[in-house]
Every structure is written in C-alpha cells, then in structure tokens.
Amino acid sequence: MKPFFIKLFKFSVFAVTAILCLYALTTALYIYKLNTIKLGDNINTLILGDSQTQTAVNDSIFTNSINYSHNSEHYLITYNVLKLVVSNNPQIRNVVLGFSFHNTSTFYDRCLFNEGNKAEGISRMLCSRYFTMLDNSNKLMLIENNLPVVLKTLRPGVLDMMESLVYNYSNYQDYRFIGRYYPGIKRILNDSVVKESILWHFYTDSTGIEMENFSDLQSEYLKKIISFCKERNIKVYLLNTPVHQDYYKQIPQEFISRYYSYIKDLEENYNVTLLDYPDCKFPDEYFGDGNHLNRLGASVFTPMVMSRIE
Amino acid sequence: MLFNSIEFAIFLPIVFTLYWFVANKNYRWQNFLIVISSFVFYGWWDWRFLFLMIFSAGIDFLAGLKIEQTGNQKKKKAFLFLSIFTNLGILGVFKYFNFFIDNFVRAFSFLGYQINPVSLEVILPVGISFYTFQALSYTIDVYKNRLPAVKEPVAYFAYISFFPQLVAGPIERATNLLPQFYKARRFDYDNAVNGLRQILWGLFKKIVIADNCSIYANEIFSNYRHYSGSTLLLGSFFFAFQIYCDFSGYSDIAIGSARLFGFSLMRNFAYPYFSRDIAEFWRRWHISLSTWFRDYVYIPLGGTKVRRHIQIRNILIVFLISGFWHGASWTFIAWGLLNALYFLPLLIFGKHRSNINTAAEGKLLPSPVEFIQISLTFLLTSIAWIFFRSKSLSDSFAYISGIFSKSLFTVPEVFPKSFIAIIMAFVLVEWLQRDKQHALHVESLKIPRLAVWGFYLILILIIFLYGGTQQQFIYFQF
Known part of the structure; x- marks a missing residue:
C-alpha cells in the first residue's frame, strides 16, 4: 500500500509541476508574441468597441484604419486591448471608440462578472478569450468577482494560447480576443428582434420591468481610455452608431438624457469628440437588426465617419 | 454520479x-x-x-x-x-x-x-x-x-x-x-496501478474521443438532409467511435475502479473494430451482454445442438431481444435484426468461428485481406449504428439513402482535421495493444519511468484540453 501511495504522490507532484511549467511557458510565449506584433506604418486609426462598431465601420473602406472591435466588449477589456496595441504601435493617432446608449448601462458589468440573468454565456466568452492579456490588477478583479467562470474557462483559454503559438500568428486579428469588422448580422429586422435587443441592453430581466443602472465601472474605464490616449496625443472620437428608429424609440428616456449629460461632461473635461448618429434615419435595408448595421449600411456609414476624422 | x-x-x-x-x-x-x-x-x-x-x-x-x-x-x-x-x-x-x-x-x-x-x-x-x-x-x-x-x-x-x-x-x-x-x-500494487492506467485510458476514450465525436455526430445526424453522402458516412463513423469510446470507456473506468478495490470484473470490450467479420465483432463487443444472452437465452433454446433452421431462429431471437434490450423503439429492433442478417450467412456457411484469434497476431500490420475484412466489418457496423442513432426508422433509411448518393464522392463538409488526427492516433495505440486487456496494459516496463510518466501526462493534458462538453454516458439510458 505504501509504495502505491508514494508512487501516486510522486506522479502527482510530477504532473502538477509539469502542467504549471507548461502553462507558464505557454503564457510567457503568448504574451511575448502579443507584445511584438507590429501594425503597418500607415495604420494610424484604431476602431474599438463592441458589436456596434464591429458591424458599422468597415476598415477596408476606411483608409489607414483597423477595426479591432469585438462583440460584448467591456471598456475594461477595450482599455487593455488599447494599451497592448498602442504600446507597440506609436504611429496610432486616432481612436474611434464605440459609445452607444447601452454602453452606459450595467449590462456589460453583469456580463463580465457573470451576475444575474443572461450573463453566463458572454462572461465565459470574455474570460476565456481575454483573461491572459489583461493586466494583473484586472486579472485580480476578475478572480475576485468571477472565480468560477475564470476557472471554467481556463481550458479554452489555454487552448487558444496554444493554437496561436502552433499557427504562429503574426496579426492581432488572428487572436480570438481581438475582433475585426464583421459584415452584418444575419438576422431579420422585426419587432421581436428589436424588443429582444432593448431588453438585453437596458433591462435586467426579460419582462422589461427592472431597468439596468448607470455603470460606474464602464465610466471609469472609458475615462481611463481617454486619459491614456491624451497622454500619448491620440485623439479620441466617441462613436454613437446608427440604430433603427424602432429601436431608438424604445430606449428608455432616462438612458438617453443621462447619456447626453455624461457626454457633455466628457467633452468639456476630456476634449473628446462625439460622432452622434443614432437618429440618422437610415432605411431598413441598412440594418441587420435594430441596432447593428449590415454590410450595405456599413458601406454607407463608414465614409461618413471617415470624413469626420481629422 | x-x-x-x-x-x-x-x-x-x-x-x-x-x-x-x-x-x-x-x-x-x-x-x-x-x-x-x-x-x-x-x-x-x-x-x-x-x-x-x-x-x-x-x-x-x-x-x-x-x-x-x-x-x-x-x-x-x-x-x-x-x-x-x-x-x-x-x-x-x-x-x-x-x-x-x-x-x-x-x-x-x-x-x-x-x-x-x-x-x-x-x-x-x-x-x-x-x-x-x-x-x-x-x-x-x-x-x-x-x-x-x-x-x-x-x-x-x-x-x-x-x-x-x-x-x-x-x-x-x-x-x-x-x-x-x-x-x-x-491490496495488490500491480493490480491497483493497472487499474489506474485503465481508468486513465477510459477517461481519455470518454472525454476526448466520445464527447468530441458526439459534437460532430449530433450535428450531422440532426441535419442529415442538408449534408452530402460523404459527410453522412463520416457522421456514421463519428457515431461508431462515439458509442465505442463512450461505452468501452465506461467499462474501462468500471473495471479499473474495481481493481482498486481488489475485484476482478469480466472484460467487456476486446477491440471490436479490429474484427474481421460480424461474428468476431459480437465476440468482442459488449461481451458481458452477448455472453449473458448466450448463456441464458441461446443455450437454453438449444444452442448449437439443434437443427440449422432452429439455430437460425434462435439467432434471430437473440439479436432481436438484444436490440430491444437497448431501448423501447423500433430503431433498436431494426439494429438487432440487421446484425442478425449480417451474422446468419456466416452461421449458415459455417464461417462464424473462422476468426477466433486476434487480427494479425504477432505481426505489426494486417495482411491486405485482413485489412479489407476489418474495413468491411467496420463499414457494416457503422451502417447498423445508423439505426441505433436515428430517431425513427424513416430517418434511418433516409440517412442511409443519403449516403449512397452521388455526393458520396465529394469532400465532406464537416472534416475536423486535428480531431480526426487524434482519432487516428487513438486507433494506432489500440491496434498496437490489441492483444492486451486494455490499451495501457503493460506487463513489464522496459521504458524509462520518466517517458512513461510523460506519456500519461500527455494523455492527462489532452483530456484537459480537448475534453468536449461533459456528456452523460450513452448506455445510462439502457
């Protein structure tokens, strides 16, 4: 019996040590790869944000730009992405950052920390894709607030890292945590789809009774992004992308008024420019659903944004 | 649990x-x-x-x-x-x-x-x-x-x-x-270590092969009307591996766990997909059930000591009951019947005990004839599994007719290369160990301990990294 336990113990020590070493090595190589990626010298505009900018701005039309928007991205994550990309690419002069009405709601906080209704799927996706590239304080924040999901997503996270090393990725967009322009959402624009998005963005439950709050965390990281850019002389444009009128009309007024009073504060104190298009009355055929443009919509909208960038 | x-x-x-x-x-x-x-x-x-x-x-x-x-x-x-x-x-x-x-x-x-x-x-x-x-x-x-x-x-x-x-x-x-x-x-040290090895292999089969196969098999079987013949054939292969690795994986964990407590359970699978005919397959697949039916149904009905037409009747009875044992559905009965139809020609021509030993015994590779026999048996078995997996008989027939269409000779729409490479590696290990109780069964190790531990570690890592979504064992429903 004793030799059995001794051997089992020895093997366990060997296995745990080897796994930890492999994990550390993989992570180190992964971070190294990420930190050595260079964008083309001509790229001076970064487009960041969530699925709104992901679908609205086509970087193949927008010259000298690259779209790294990723669906459901919290500003905490965008801040880390921005730091990573800009630290290796000092030629960046402009950041176009998605800032729609729902970006002020606590919806993305709940997704990030897996709190309450509808959150787990997105939480898992975010943790598995982004955890390794976050700075240590943000990693700790996730561990403190969302440990079960962090543990559950370790495996896909490691797989992603290994895949990126095996295939020797040399472009940010090959990494799963970095988004890219996504040409439209294959959904039909109808009342239920619009209603679903409204409930998703502004209410904590599916009945539409309890409204989301204004997110302090989103605000904190939005300001961090702006400050980070300011320190590096990067101009920040906040982009409120077009939404369908049916969607716009159902946004709780409280969010709209709070949004504009908040933006006023940002414009005054942080010198940002708002590119404000939610009410631009695009025809139905430009939309994938109530709040995302499709390929056609993006082809019309992208030049509009481009013309506003100095 | x-x-x-x-x-x-x-x-x-x-x-x-x-x-x-x-x-x-x-x-x-x-x-x-x-x-x-x-x-x-x-x-x-x-x-x-x-x-x-x-x-x-x-x-x-x-x-x-x-x-x-x-x-x-x-x-x-x-x-x-x-x-x-x-x-x-x-x-x-x-x-x-x-x-x-x-x-x-x-x-x-x-x-x-x-x-x-x-x-x-x-x-x-x-x-x-x-x-x-x-x-x-x-x-x-x-x-x-x-x-x-x-x-x-x-x-x-x-x-x-x-x-x-x-x-x-x-x-x-x-x-x-x-x-x-x-x-x-x-407590027997060697037996316990062997048990742990068998558990590890069982977990690998279940978590890596079966659970990942289920992703592709489920997708293809659920949408079989939209896929080409080649994809449907591949889907039936995925299910063949899923059910084998799911069930034999469970048996390996069961037998390995029992070894830890000093018990010896009977063998349940003996590399059935390396069988050269259906009779051999049934001597190697779910052995505890096949022998149960042999001992408590087939032999009491007369076994081999009766006339040939009675034997044929008895074989039909055993296969039909075996199908029905798996589930209360006509698809399982059809699966049993089809296996009986595969088996009966061998019985009638007295060939059902032609392949008693292990395929390519003592050799590294099978002869061309053995290779063809093994492939054909696997194909027949996979076709039969379609009845086992489908929701209804009409789905089974539609699936099979979908396979035998012009699109059989096109490139499959679902073809996960890296996972197929893992399946091939798995088949290779099982082939090399086909004369052993299980694929990690080694009598005396002449390989350095570190290499052996490295191999176990790789298996553990693959289980951790490639483990599909946790699925219940298929045979729990039976």
Whole structure:
C-alpha cells in the first residue's frame, strides 16, 4: 500500500509541476508574441468597441484604419486591448471608440462578472478569450468577482494560447480576443428582434420591468481610455452608431438624457469628440437588426465617419 | 454520479481510503462500505430509485434462499419465476410500457378503432437493464445449482449495487463476482496501478474521443438532409467511435475502479473494430451482454445442438431481444435484426468461428485481406449504428439513402482535421495493444519511468484540453 501511495504522490507532484511549467511557458510565449506584433506604418486609426462598431465601420473602406472591435466588449477589456496595441504601435493617432446608449448601462458589468440573468454565456466568452492579456490588477478583479467562470474557462483559454503559438500568428486579428469588422448580422429586422435587443441592453430581466443602472465601472474605464490616449496625443472620437428608429424609440428616456449629460461632461473635461448618429434615419435595408448595421449600411456609414476624422 | 465528473474524482479516493484504511480489518466491513458508497453513488442521480433497486434485489435475495431451501422442484420453479417476473416486470413498466401501449394504439387505429391511450410519465431509472440482468443471473444460477444461495444480505447487495459497474456494466455473472465478496481482499500494487492506467485510458476514450465525436455526430445526424453522402458516412463513423469510446470507456473506468478495490470484473470490450467479420465483432463487443444472452437465452433454446433452421431462429431471437434490450423503439429492433442478417450467412456457411484469434497476431500490420475484412466489418457496423442513432426508422433509411448518393464522392463538409488526427492516433495505440486487456496494459516496463510518466501526462493534458462538453454516458439510458 505504501509504495502505491508514494508512487501516486510522486506522479502527482510530477504532473502538477509539469502542467504549471507548461502553462507558464505557454503564457510567457503568448504574451511575448502579443507584445511584438507590429501594425503597418500607415495604420494610424484604431476602431474599438463592441458589436456596434464591429458591424458599422468597415476598415477596408476606411483608409489607414483597423477595426479591432469585438462583440460584448467591456471598456475594461477595450482599455487593455488599447494599451497592448498602442504600446507597440506609436504611429496610432486616432481612436474611434464605440459609445452607444447601452454602453452606459450595467449590462456589460453583469456580463463580465457573470451576475444575474443572461450573463453566463458572454462572461465565459470574455474570460476565456481575454483573461491572459489583461493586466494583473484586472486579472485580480476578475478572480475576485468571477472565480468560477475564470476557472471554467481556463481550458479554452489555454487552448487558444496554444493554437496561436502552433499557427504562429503574426496579426492581432488572428487572436480570438481581438475582433475585426464583421459584415452584418444575419438576422431579420422585426419587432421581436428589436424588443429582444432593448431588453438585453437596458433591462435586467426579460419582462422589461427592472431597468439596468448607470455603470460606474464602464465610466471609469472609458475615462481611463481617454486619459491614456491624451497622454500619448491620440485623439479620441466617441462613436454613437446608427440604430433603427424602432429601436431608438424604445430606449428608455432616462438612458438617453443621462447619456447626453455624461457626454457633455466628457467633452468639456476630456476634449473628446462625439460622432452622434443614432437618429440618422437610415432605411431598413441598412440594418441587420435594430441596432447593428449590415454590410450595405456599413458601406454607407463608414465614409461618413471617415470624413469626420481629422 | 458520472465517472467523468468532479464528484466522482472526490468520491473515489474517499471510498478507496476508507476501504483500505478503515474497513480493512474484515471483508464484511468492506462489503458494508461498498453497499453504502454504492447507494450514495446511485442516489446522487435520484435517491428515490434506490428503493426500486433495493426492492427488486431483496426479492431476488429471498427467492435465491427459497430456491435452495426447498426440495420441491415445482416450488423452486415458482420462486425462480417470481424473481424473473419481478425483474422483468419492473423493467417492463419503466422501460417498455409506453412502447407497447403506443404500438397497441397504433395497431388498433390502423384497424379503424380509436383508443384513448394510458401512458406513464416515468423516468427510466439509470442502469435498470444492467442490474436487472445481473440479478437474474444470480437466481437462474442458484436454480441451476451452479451457485449456492447467498446467506449474507450485505454481500448480496454489494454484488448487485457494486458502484463501479452498477449503472452500465459489465453485467457480471454471479458465479464470477459473488465469490469475490466472500474472500478477504489484499491490496495488490500491480493490480491497483493497472487499474489506474485503465481508468486513465477510459477517461481519455470518454472525454476526448466520445464527447468530441458526439459534437460532430449530433450535428450531422440532426441535419442529415442538408449534408452530402460523404459527410453522412463520416457522421456514421463519428457515431461508431462515439458509442465505442463512450461505452468501452465506461467499462474501462468500471473495471479499473474495481481493481482498486481488489475485484476482478469480466472484460467487456476486446477491440471490436479490429474484427474481421460480424461474428468476431459480437465476440468482442459488449461481451458481458452477448455472453449473458448466450448463456441464458441461446443455450437454453438449444444452442448449437439443434437443427440449422432452429439455430437460425434462435439467432434471430437473440439479436432481436438484444436490440430491444437497448431501448423501447423500433430503431433498436431494426439494429438487432440487421446484425442478425449480417451474422446468419456466416452461421449458415459455417464461417462464424473462422476468426477466433486476434487480427494479425504477432505481426505489426494486417495482411491486405485482413485489412479489407476489418474495413468491411467496420463499414457494416457503422451502417447498423445508423439505426441505433436515428430517431425513427424513416430517418434511418433516409440517412442511409443519403449516403449512397452521388455526393458520396465529394469532400465532406464537416472534416475536423486535428480531431480526426487524434482519432487516428487513438486507433494506432489500440491496434498496437490489441492483444492486451486494455490499451495501457503493460506487463513489464522496459521504458524509462520518466517517458512513461510523460506519456500519461500527455494523455492527462489532452483530456484537459480537448475534453468536449461533459456528456452523460450513452448506455445510462439502457
């Protein structure tokens, strides 16, 4: 019996040590790869944000730009992405950052920390894709607030890292945590789809009774992004992308008024420019659903944004 | 409790420690611990069905005693029938009642009568087909004087509920397993290490191969109308690997776990996909069930000592019952029938025992003839699995006709290269070890320990990294 336990113990020590070493090595190589990626010298505009900018701005039309928007991205994550990309690419002069009405709601906080209704799927996706590239304080924040999901997503996270090393990725967009322009959402624009998005963005439950709050965390990281850019002389444009009128009309007024009073504060104190298009009355055929443009919509909208960038 | 769950990873070491360090003074204490831990294991899924198992096992225990005690042959037979009817009755109610009612109603509707059916809203108790057959083996063996009746209820309940093989076998014969509960068990280092290896291989089969195959098989079988013939054929191969690795993986974990407690369970799979004909396949697939049917159905019906046409009838009966054992659906019956049709030509031409030994015995590679035989047998088996996997007979036929279309010769739409590479590596390891009890079975190691540990570590890493979404074992439903 004793030799059995001794051997089992020895093997366990060997296995745990080897796994930890492999994990550390993989992570180190992964971070190294990420930190050595260079964008083309001509790229001076970064487009960041969530699925709104992901679908609205086509970087193949927008010259000298690259779209790294990723669906459901919290500003905490965008801040880390921005730091990573800009630290290796000092030629960046402009950041176009998605800032729609729902970006002020606590919806993305709940997704990030897996709190309450509808959150787990997105939480898992975010943790598995982004955890390794976050700075240590943000990693700790996730561990403190969302440990079960962090543990559950370790495996896909490691797989992603290994895949990126095996295939020797040399472009940010090959990494799963970095988004890219996504040409439209294959959904039909109808009342239920619009209603679903409204409930998703502004209410904590599916009945539409309890409204989301204004997110302090989103605000904190939005300001961090702006400050980070300011320190590096990067101009920040906040982009409120077009939404369908049916969607716009159902946004709780409280969010709209709070949004504009908040933006006023940002414009005054942080010198940002708002590119404000939610009410631009695009025809139905430009939309994938109530709040995302499709390929056609993006082809019309992208030049509009481009013309506003100095 | 699933073998591939965190709960089991905690449960097994606890029971193992208690078994060898606390209850090791007396085998009766160990039996008692086995009963308690088996009840916890089973009750973890649904504690209410524990009572069902205790009830049916209790009847069998008493029936066994009475069969032995009475000298009157008629009474012996009556107690045997009591046991058989209790077991098959419970099985019939929980598993087959709705099937018979549905078909009864359909038959009457066909004749123009409308009947309001009564159906039962019951959950099928996990493992009922397994422990029922194991219990039947006991009373039949006592009746046939192959075995004395058990006097100790704890030993009997330990035999029926032994947690490693309680819910999906191997279906043990009382003559093999019961006597092991009467002996003092000594910890055997080599046996325990071998058990751990077998558990590791079983987990690899289940978590890496079966659970990942299920992703592709489910996708293809659910949308078979939209896929090409080549994809459908690949889908049937995915399911063939899924069911093999799911079930044999479970058996490996069961047998390996039993080894840790000093028990030897019967072998359940012997590399069936390396069979050269269907008869060999059935000697290598789900051996505990095949031999159960052989011993308790086929031989009592006359076995090989009857005329050829009676043998053919008996084979048909056994395969049909075997199909029906798997589930109350016409698809399982069709699967059994198709296997019987595969098997009968071999029986008729006296070729059903042509391939008794292992394929390419003593050689590294099979001969071209063996290779063709193995491939053809695998293909036939995979076609039969389509009936097993489909929701209805019409789906099965539509799926098969979808395979044999022009698009059979196109590139499959679903072709996960890296996963297929893992399957190929898995097949290679099994092929190299095909004369062993399991793929990680090594008698004497001449390889450095570090290399062996490295290999285990790679397996553990692959299990961790490539583990699909946790799926229940397919055979839990039977």
